[in-house]
Amino acid sequence: MGDIVAAHPREISSSSSSIQCLMLNSTNYTVWVIRMETTLQVNKVWETTDPGIEDNDKNNIARALLFQSIPEALTL
16 A cells, blocks of 8 residues: 555654643642643753753753742842
8 A cells, every 4th residue: 555654753852842831820739830841841851950960051941840830029
């Protein structure tokens, strides 16, 4: 019938993607945590939540994603 063709995963660059993060508020913490964990995993920076990780690039990506998802009042 048809030939079997191996699929090759696309390489995803975290610097060129646009990610929408759920904004944390006083009523959505549980959903926010689930979505942020998934977002950090997809961007391959989830391991930076463990103390002692010294990968500056990954730490910066994780920090940027978290800053997008918390209100300015909580940043300081």
